[in-house]
Amino acid sequence: MGYLCDFCGEQRSMVYxxxxxxxxxxxxxxxxxxxxxxxxxxxxxxxxxxxxxxPALVRCAEEKLSLCQNCDWTGHGASTSTSSHKRQTIxxxxxxxxxxxxSSIWSFVLDSPSAGESTCEQEMGLMxxxxxxxxxxxxxxxxxxxxxxxxxxxxxxxxxxxxxxVWFGSSLAPAVNDQPAxxxxxxxxxxxxxxxxxxxxxxxxxxxxxxxxxxxxxxxENYEELFGVSLSHSEELFENGGIDSLFGMKDMSAxxxxxxxxxNSTQPACSNAASADSAVSTKTEPxxxxxxxxxxxxxxxxxxxxxxxxxxxxxxxASSMLLLGEPPWCPPCPESSFQSGNRNDAVMRYKEKKKTxxxxxxxxxxxxxxxxxxxxxxxxxxxxxxxNYDYDPLSQTRSY
DNA sequence: CCCGCTTCGAGGTCCACACATTTCA
DNA sequence: CATGAAATGTGTGGACCTCGAAGCG
Numbered sequence: 001m002g003y004l005c006d007f008c009g010e011q012r013s014m015v016y017x018x019x020x021x022x023x024x025x026x027x028x029x030x031x032x033x034x035x036x037x038x039x040x041x042x043x044x045x046x047x048x049x050x051x052x053x054x055p056a057l058v059r060c061a062e063e064k065l066s067l068c069q070n071c072d073w074t075g076h077g078a079s080t081s082t083s084s085h086k087r088q089t090i091x092x093x094x095x096x097x098x099x100x101x102x103s104s105i106w107s108f109v110l111d112s113p114s115a116g117e118s119t120c121e122q123e124m125g126l127m128x129x130x131x132x133x134x135x136x137x138x139x140x141x142x143x144x145x146x147x148x149x150x151x152x153x154x155x156x157x158x159x160x161x162x163x164x165x166v167w168f169g170s171s172l173a174p175a176v177n178d179q180p181a182x183x184x185x186x187x188x189x190x191x192x193x194x195x196x197x198x199x200x201x202x203x204x205x206x207x208x209x210x211x212x213x214x215x216x217x218x219x220x221e222n223y224e225e226l227f228g229v230s231l232s233h234s235e236e237l238f239e240n241g242g243i244d245s246l247f248g249m250k251d252m253s254a255x256x257x258x259x260x261x262x263x264n265s266t267q268p269a270c271s272n273a274a275s276a277d278s279a280v281s282t283k284t285e286p287x288x289x290x291x292x293x294x295x296x297x298x299x300x301x302x303x304x305x306x307x308x309x310x311x312x313x314x315x316x317x318a319s320s321m322l323l324l325g326e327p328p329w330c331p332p333c334p335e336s337s338f339q340s341g342n343r344n345d346a347v348m349r350y351k352e353k354k355k356t357x358x359x360x361x362x363x364x365x366x367x368x369x370x371x372x373x374x375x376x377x378x379x380x381x382x383x384x385x386x387x388n389y390d391y392d393p394l395s396q397t398r399s400y
Numbered sequence: 401c402c403c404g405c406t407t408c409g410a411g412g413t414c415c416a417c418a419c420a421t422t423t424c425a
Numbered sequence: 426c427a428t429g430a431a432a433t434g435t436g437t438g439g440a441c442c443t444c445g446a447a448g449c450g
Binding site for chain 3: 381
């Protein structure tokens with residue numbers, strides 16, 4: 001995937017929103033997720049700096065890279081020399097955190113050599129990323145769930161986050177904290193900036209350009225399009241316990257604690273590449289989160305209380321990973337290996353497609369929107385001041 | 401199976417004008 | 426080089442229109 005924000009296509013993407021399956025710059029992240037109460041519940045985290053397509057779960061202190069689980073696993077496998085790298089959990093957040101709040105959960109961002117020179121920091125004075133990374137550098141198995149709650153930025157409505165804190169293991173930032181006690185990979189993540197190591201240097205300078213948090217409204221006119229089903233419909237499904245029908249995974253409850261292999265076999269959406277597009281577009285992403293890594297593959301639904309938004313159900317991050325080939329915890333097998341390529345291709349196609357369609361509607365200037373909202377019209381067209389009109393948004397009256 | 405008709409949805413266009421950006425003195 | 430004025434470009438929402446797909450007889 002590219003490094004650009006899926007929304008504006010201009011700024012460098014920094015965060016990953018699982019609900020939207022989108023890579024966003026910080027500015028767009030704030031804009032998009034301040035649009036309404038539901039979008040505020042979306043759980044976001046930093047973007048993997050290696051693959052630039054998955055949410056980062058851990059921050060490798062040695063490499064100064066934020067990595068998704070797959071890349072973490074690849075780069076820090078038990079058999080590799082880097083397995084002893086100190087890693088720190090990357091916290092996710094919801095709501096519309098201020099720069100200061102972001103800096104508190106991503107304090108390690110300052111580890112980046114150019115962090116202090118960020119344009120954003122200079123211009124906005126927002127990101128004062130103090131070096132308190134150690135604060136987050138806890139032991140792998142220490143205070144897992146507690147950290148999820150305490151260190152996640154919880155603003156506005158965070159019920160989704162709290163209740164769906166069924167973050168299991170390696171699926172999400174909070175989840176990552178659930179590192180199995182005996183794990184050889186003390187995964188403690190940090191930040192992520194898109195781009196592999198090769199591109200890191202060239203991109204670091206504009207790393208914080210994304211912190212342009214101007215006030216922009218956003219219209220989610222394409223909400224249904226984004227999520228494949230209407231919000232009301234999906235909510236209804238959730239509230240009625242219709243998750244089975246929504247995901248076509250009736251057996252999943254029984255799958256809890258079962259092997260990943262079983263999971264895959266019960267996940268139609270991942271069965272082949274051809275289904276990937278439809279799987280995503282029809283919102284059949286499983287709301288599954290996994291606990292632990294290799295040995296422990298606990299599986300559960302996140303927050304089936306019916307109180308969380310549909311987006312929250314997707315927030316565990318497992319879904320996107322499942323779509324992207326065999327997850328780290330999935331022992332390689334001929335079938336999965338064969339499918340992963342096609343799956344990746346399918347996801348790539350989907351994201352490209354989504355990129356061109358999804359965020360077409362974008363409000364760049366709230367002031368202009370405000371004016372347009374109150375401007376008088378004739379058959380939908382703006383009319384000159386003082387002329388007759390047939391529609392006044394303010395009074396719903398007509399001048400003739 | 402093909403044709404013609406209807407229905408539906410997506411996307412494009414139009415409008416005025418405040419404001420952002422660029423150009424120039 | 427800095428400043429201010431003028432010129433130019435941009436973006437905003439609702440109604441309407443066009444076009445293609447789908448459904449039906």
